[in-house]
Amino acid sequence: MPSVSDIAEFLAREFPQTKCTVEAVGNRCAMVRHEVGVAELRPGGTVSGPVLMAVADVALYVAILGEIGIVPLTVTTSLSINFLRRPSASAAIIGECRLLKLGKSLAVGEVSLFSEGSDEPVAHVVGTYSIPPSAR
Amino acid sequence: MPSVSDIAEFLAREFPQTKCTVEAVGNRCAMVRHEVGVAELRPGGTVSGPVLMAVADVALYVAILGEIGIVPLTVTTSLSINFLRRPSASAAIIGECRLLKLGKSLAVGEVSLFSEGSDEPVAHVVGTYSIPPSAR
Amino acid sequence: MPSVSDIAEFLAREFPQTKCTVEAVGNRCAMVRHEVGVAELRPGGTVSGPVLMAVADVALYVAILGEIGIVPLTVTTSLSINFLRRPSASAAIIGECRLLKLGKSLAVGEVSLFSEGSDEPVAHVVGTYSIPPSAR
Amino acid sequence: MPSVSDIAEFLAREFPQTKCTVEAVGNRCAMVRHEVGVAELRPGGTVSGPVLMAVADVALYVAILGEIGIVPLTVTTSLSINFLRRPSASAAIIGECRLLKLGKSLAVGEVSLFSEGSDEPVAHVVGTYSIPPSAR
Numbered sequence: 001m002p003s004v005s006d007i008a009e010f011l012a013r014e015f016p017q018t019k020c021t022v023e024a025v026g027n028r029c030a031m032v033r034h035e036v037g038v039a040e041l042r043p044g045g046t047v048s049g050p051v052l053m054a055v056a057d058v059a060l061y062v063a064i065l066g067e068i069g070i071v072p073l074t075v076t077t078s079l080s081i082n083f084l085r086r087p088s089a090s091a092a093i094i095g096e097c098r099l100l101k102l103g104k105s106l107a108v109g110e111v112s113l114f115s116e117g118s119d120e121p122v123a124h125v126v127g128t129y130s131i132p133p134s135a136r
Numbered sequence: 137m138p139s140v141s142d143i144a145e146f147l148a149r150e151f152p153q154t155k156c157t158v159e160a161v162g163n164r165c166a167m168v169r170h171e172v173g174v175a176e177l178r179p180g181g182t183v184s185g186p187v188l189m190a191v192a193d194v195a196l197y198v199a200i201l202g203e204i205g206i207v208p209l210t211v212t213t214s215l216s217i218n219f220l221r222r223p224s225a226s227a228a229i230i231g232e233c234r235l236l237k238l239g240k241s242l243a244v245g246e247v248s249l250f251s252e253g254s255d256e257p258v259a260h261v262v263g264t265y266s267i268p269p270s271a272r
Numbered sequence: 273m274p275s276v277s278d279i280a281e282f283l284a285r286e287f288p289q290t291k292c293t294v295e296a297v298g299n300r301c302a303m304v305r306h307e308v309g310v311a312e313l314r315p316g317g318t319v320s321g322p323v324l325m326a327v328a329d330v331a332l333y334v335a336i337l338g339e340i341g342i343v344p345l346t347v348t349t350s351l352s353i354n355f356l357r358r359p360s361a362s363a364a365i366i367g368e369c370r371l372l373k374l375g376k377s378l379a380v381g382e383v384s385l386f387s388e389g390s391d392e393p394v395a396h397v398v399g400t401y402s403i404p405p406s407a408r
Numbered sequence: 409m410p411s412v413s414d415i416a417e418f419l420a421r422e423f424p425q426t427k428c429t430v431e432a433v434g435n436r437c438a439m440v441r442h443e444v445g446v447a448e449l450r451p452g453g454t455v456s457g458p459v460l461m462a463v464a465d466v467a468l469y470v471a472i473l474g475e476i477g478i479v480p481l482t483v484t485t486s487l488s489i490n491f492l493r494r495p496s497a498s499a500a501i502i503g504e505c506r507l508l509k510l511g512k513s514l515a516v517g518e519v520s521l522f523s524e525g526s527d528e529p530v531a532h533v534v535g536t537y538s539i540p541p542s543a544r
Contacts, residue, residue, distance in 0.1 A: 050190035080216040101492040326458035352488040
């Protein structure tokens, strides 16, 4: 199975926009970290919702690649987010993913998102990914 | 109630990151348009998922502001997206929102997202927004 | 493609618990009707949430069967409901489904639920169904 | 805060249809158990989806009541379920809820559903409840 650095290299090519770093992967889990940029803040000093969704999407993708290997055509089919608390403007966002199901054609996982250093989640995500037949 | 240009001005301040333009608002509906940039594409030539979520989020916000006026503390509480078809890399994304409920404290709406010029949706979103007490 | 009565017969066997009747099917849409029983009410005189979810699930299933034929192993993979207004205790529940996508392996649809005679929805559902390979 | 038996008594009045028993409540969590009846099975011997949704709805409600006390007007505003594995026809359904947020007006929680005796979830639910002003 791919290592943290295999997946990081792949992400740098596949998701060149993402600023997420892969902190850990394995055992149907993944942890990613996203340094918040000034352009990602909203007035009042909080992280914008789409930034949180993007971090969760990467965390899910990394957790799945950690189980099935580097399969580029694995794509998100749905993503559902609940915003729970105001993220800090001055902390990175941490995404912790746990896969709930890894089937032949569909993977389902949940992600808790935190402001780094806090243990109360700022958002919770459930997402599903479609796995292409070639990967099975 | 605010006009298209009132809301556009407000968005430029509140969501300075967004490149969405407000095309129409009123009757519990809104239409927004997002010109897709090169940085928003994924390999294979499709629009990234978080870009679609961000467009839907703006469409919902605009539809709500069109009913309750410019209320900055109105915030997304949940957003759920289903990806339906591959968006075109060379067309803008159009978001068409319809509010399903506009209560005192909670608004719920759905958004269909299209590649401009196509009438099959690329994604479908349902989102909820919390309306602050001061706005009621 | 199956008629309303083909699908009704199939439902009577497959979902013997359901009291839904099939009112219309075709063109990627379906309408079902559920007569509310006393056991389905909650104190205060409203229809319980799980009853609404069950009606939406049947409406989605009927709309899909109307397109792919009677395929018993088609199963719900996800269902997401927003409760919008209090349903009437003395009216039937009407479910109107429209399919958003009918792929080879996955169908996605939305359902608006109404108290019969009212045109404001009591709930809105998005659901996904997995279609077995044998049906394609 | 209410005990298991206080909540059980309340449920027997408020949700007379439910067959769920309250197994545990406290610390923002709850566990409920639902004995599966013959009428709740689908052909092929599995538990119907709406039965799973109903169990999750009760688990969420119990977890919230365990924190805010017996507040009858607390109502579900949204519920989102992913079906993960086929439940056993011959085992009870266990619902384990954990609250993710308990705000003044909104509570959010997740529920994992199991066939009793198995440790792989059959479904995963995220739900939101609205808490009436009188309870705050």
